[in-house]
Amino acid sequence: MSSFDVLDLPSLFQYQFLQMALVGGILAAVVSAWIGLFLILRKESMLVDGVAHTAFGGVAVGLLIGIDPMLGAMAVSAAAVLGITYMRRKGLAQSDAAVAVMMAMGFSLGMIVISMANGFNVELFSYLFGSILTIDNTDLTVLIALAVVIIGFMVFFYKEMLAITFDEDGARLQGIPVQAMTMAFNLLVAVTIALSIKVIGIILVVALMVLPGLTALQLKRSFKTTLIASTVFGVAAALLGIVLSVLFSVSTSGVIVFSAAGIFLFMAAYERLA
Amino acid sequence: MIDMEPMIEVKGLTVRRGNADAISNSTFSIEKGDYVGIVGPNGGGKTTLVLAMLGLLPKAEGSIKIMGQEIESFDQWEKVGYVSQFAINFDSQFPLTVRELVGLGRVNRRNMGRFRNKDDWTAVDEAIHLMGISDLANKRIGMLSGGQRQRAFVAKSLVSQPELLVLDEPVTGFDPVTQEKFFMQLANLNQKKGITILIVSHDLAAVFCRMSRVLCVNREVHSSAITEGTVPDEVLKRGYGEHFHFAFHQHQCQGVFIDEQF
Numbered sequence: 001m002s003s004f005d006v007l008d009l010p011s012l013f014q015y016q017f018l019q020m021a022l023v024g025g026i027l028a029a030v031v032s033a034w035i036g037l038f039l040i041l042r043k044e045s046m047l048v049d050g051v052a053h054t055a056f057g058g059v060a061v062g063l064l065i066g067i068d069p070m071l072g073a074m075a076v077s078a079a080a081v082l083g084i085t086y087m088r089r090k091g092l093a094q095s096d097a098a099v100a101v102m103m104a105m106g107f108s109l110g111m112i113v114i115s116m117a118n119g120f121n122v123e124l125f126s127y128l129f130g131s132i133l134t135i136d137n138t139d140l141t142v143l144i145a146l147a148v149v150i151i152g153f154m155v156f157f158y159k160e161m162l163a164i165t166f167d168e169d170g171a172r173l174q175g176i177p178v179q180a181m182t183m184a185f186n187l188l189v190a191v192t193i194a195l196s197i198k199v200i201g202i203i204l205v206v207a208l209m210v211l212p213g214l215t216a217l218q219l220k221r222s223f224k225t226t227l228i229a230s231t232v233f234g235v236a237a238a239l240l241g242i243v244l245s246v247l248f249s250v251s252t253s254g255v256i257v258f259s260a261a262g263i264f265l266f267m268a269a270y271e272r273l274a
Numbered sequence: 275m276i277d278m279e280p281m282i283e284v285k286g287l288t289v290r291r292g293n294a295d296a297i298s299n300s301t302f303s304i305e306k307g308d309y310v311g312i313v314g315p316n317g318g319g320k321t322t323l324v325l326a327m328l329g330l331l332p333k334a335e336g337s338i339k340i341m342g343q344e345i346e347s348f349d350q351w352e353k354v355g356y357v358s359q360f361a362i363n364f365d366s367q368f369p370l371t372v373r374e375l376v377g378l379g380r381v382n383r384r385n386m387g388r389f390r391n392k393d394d395w396t397a398v399d400e401a402i403h404l405m406g407i408s409d410l411a412n413k414r415i416g417m418l419s420g421g422q423r424q425r426a427f428v429a430k431s432l433v434s435q436p437e438l439l440v441l442d443e444p445v446t447g448f449d450p451v452t453q454e455k456f457f458m459q460l461a462n463l464n465q466k467k468g469i470t471i472l473i474v475s476h477d478l479a480a481v482f483c484r485m486s487r488v489l490c491v492n493r494e495v496h497s498s499a500i501t502e503g504t505v506p507d508e509v510l511k512r513g514y515g516e517h518f519h520f521a522f523h524q525h526q527c528q529g530v531f532i533d534e535q536f
Contacts, residue, residue: 163381170356173354174383
């Protein structure tokens with residue numbers, strides 16, 4: 001894609017590809033920031049990395065059998081989350097070991113499928129590193145539908161998820177169905193990862209989910225303020241990343257992550273120096 | 275009609291941890307309005323007993339009833355407040371204010387998926403006021419001292435207006451003044467609001483000064499009412515050993531840290 005002049009910025013927003021990319025990017029950033037903050041506080045950030053790599057197998061299977069790779073990624077991610085939860089609960093493996101096992105299995109599945117079917121390596125590459133600028137109407141519709149489900153769950157069960165995240169035993173004693181809620185949340189993690197893969201790619205999805213929350217935590221404010229700030233930082237990184245990558249014709253996902261990291265470093269320094 | 279159902283009724287309770295009995299064949303009951311001290315040597319099973327009574331640990335044998343309902347089918351958890359001995363050891367970076375923490379006490383199965391309304395937040399502010407920490411309401415809980423944290427957690431457990439309050443070692447690390455104030459606040463709740471309170475404590479003087487019943491736990495549970503000016507020596511000996519004698523004088527309860535606020 002050719003680069004644009006900075007002075008062309010207003011006219012740039014008239015391009016449909018950019019409008020769709022911005023809508024998709026903002027939605028992915030919002031749900032990633034919300035889910036990501038809870039994951040950080042649950043000390044499960046690396047679950048994202050593990051499940052995202054597992055999703056690689058789902059993308060490959062999706063491409064092989066001709067279904068939307070995002071759906072393939074979602075199915076395999078969900079299976080990975082269920083597997084990790086099962087291994088933890090049954091004491092088969094500790095949390096990090098369970099993530100490692102699932103990550104290796106999912107990635108191996110992808111490698112086997114690739115070796116079986118040459119021909120979609122280029123497309124697979126776009127899922128590894130993201131391709132938000134090539135998002136089409138179907139992708140955007142799926143993305144909006146999934147985002148509505150995730151945002152709806154997090155809005156309606158905000159207080160229950162906060163109670164479980166802060167004190168699982170206490171929440172259980174208050175009659176909250178901790179196991180079912182945790183399972184539902186973990187499935188939403190899988191959905192969020194699948195949804196974000198199109199935006200930022202398998203390799204970097206963890207950054208979109210963790211950096212905004214981590215930045216917001218630097219503010220040392222209430223949970224509500226932290227959640228709002230996390231959303232603002234995530235959306236800002238997505239917008240900056242998409243616009244700057246178009247202007248300078250560089251990798252969108254790379255610039256999104258650099259923007260998020262830049263905001264994090266700025267806020268961390270500001271909070272310590274202010 | 276007077277409701278004579280005990281608050282907690284335990285019969286033949288055995289709880290195992292690993293292969294050993296942590297609580298063995300114990301029977302006792304706690305009446306509504308009791309203010310109960312749970313004492314006993316370290317490792318004697320006090321916390322195990324509390325967790326089992328709240329259904330957080332499985333029992334091997336026996337039965338536990340809360341408010342007349344078997345623990346397995348008990349569904350009125352909003353009437354029970356509990357503060358674990360580890361409650362205040364949370365991640366101090368967790369972004370939660372005192373008001374948000376206490377607000378979590380209004381979350382239960384009956385109001386799942388419902389937004390908290392004005393009544394909920396009024397109850398939150400009242401509970402915070404009751405524990406004397408209104409000035410800390412918007413402060414992050416990670417910034418509080420141990421005593422302030424403990425009071426914030428008790429406020430959280432009070433916000434659902436419980437009939438039963440269970441506190442596991444709530445005054446560990448308190449200075450004597452803070453501890454006395456804390457016990458006075460609890461006595462106030464017990465007497466004025468009629469809340470049944472169970473406290474795991476190593477402070478025998480506080481238990482005999484302020485409480486109406488003692489459970490002495492050392493694998494077995496020995497229960498006794500506390501009548502003014504007496505110490506149930508037999509019960510303590512069964513819990514701590516034959517050599518044990520607690521020199522307690524009733525006057526120790528008087529003339530210390532009087533606070534007009536309570």
